[in-house]
Amino acid sequence: MKLGLGSASLCVVVLVTACSRRPNEADVRDAALGPQKPMAIEQNGTKNEAAIRELVDGFVKAIRAKDIHGVMSVFGPEVVSFDLGPPLRHGGGEAFVKRWQELFESYQGPIDYEVRDLSITARDDVAFSHSLNRISGTMKNGQQTDRWLRWTACYRKTDGKWLIVHEQVSVPVELRNGKALLDLRP
Numbered sequence: 001m002k003l004g005l006g007s008a009s010l011c012v013v014v015l016v017t018a019c020s021r022r023p024n025e026a027d028v029r030d031a032a033l034g035p036q037k038p039m040a041i042e043q044n045g046t047k048n049e050a051a052i053r054e055l056v057d058g059f060v061k062a063i064r065a066k067d068i069h070g071v072m073s074v075f076g077p078e079v080v081s082f083d084l085g086p087p088l089r090h091g092g093g094e095a096f097v098k099r100w101q102e103l104f105e106s107y108q109g110p111i112d113y114e115v116r117d118l119s120i121t122a123r124d125d126v127a128f129s130h131s132l133n134r135i136s137g138t139m140k141n142g143q144q145t146d147r148w149l150r151w152t153a154c155y156r157k158t159d160g161k162w163l164i165v166h167e168q169v170s171v172p173v174e175l176r177n178g179k180a181l182l183d184l185r186p
Contacts, residue, residue, distance in 0.1 A: 048122035048162070052129060052155055055162050056115060063113040063135075066104040072097060076156060076163035083169050084149075105140075112136045115151075116186060125157040132186050133169075147171070147182050 055074055062070025081090040083099070090096055104111070118131040129152070136146040154166040172181045 048124070048127060048157070049120045051162050052120050052122055052127055053118070055155075055164075056118060056129070056131075060113050060115055064111055066107075066111060068097065068100055068104065071100050074164050076158070076165040078165060079163075080166045081169075082167070084171065107137045108140045108142075109138050122155075127155040127157075127162070129153050129155070148184060148186060 058070065059074045061067075062073070075092065075096070077092050079092040079096065081096065082088070083090055085099070090099065112135070114134040116132045116134065118129060120129040121127060131151050133149045133151045134147070135149065136144075138144055148171075150168075150170045150172075152168045153164045155162045156165045157163075172184060173179065174181055
């Protein structure tokens with residue numbers, strides 16, 4: 001199945017809309033200042049992109065260290081996650097923490113985690129990214145794993161801090177038989 005430019009544009013609109021929020025004091029203040037000059041928007045986008053890259057770097061380090069507090073620190077309390085395992089939708093809170101703890105506990109040693117081809121689109125208080133992420137290591141049953149995942153994340157800046165408020169983790173599926181393709185490489 002091929003997706004055209006219209007489908008890609010719709011995806012971007014859906015992601016940005018999903019990450020949007022009600023106006024706050026900063027929005028009202030910025031509206032009163034009028035439209036920003038293109039250079040100011042570009043500089044803000046660059047600063048925001050750098051801040052999100054730093055957040056993702058911290059996320060990767062926390063996964064590698066199996067640091068549950070470090071991992072949770074990048075997610076907003078209202079996070080919605082479309083992860084690989086059931087159910088179809090995961091929310092924040094204790095159940096979300098438990099899923100991450102179970103992941104960490106399923107590995108007998110360190111987890112190797114890599115983010116490749118990270119692409120970020122950021123504005124003043126909403127951003128999204130997509131990347132190919134690799135997770136590998138030795139499971140408690142001795143099985144070696146090495147899988148590439150597709151990751152899309154939406155971020156919201158609140159009180160000057162970027163947090164992930166939505167993520168989607170997926171792997172390609174062979175549509176004819178419904179089986180996940182876990183051996184693909186970038």
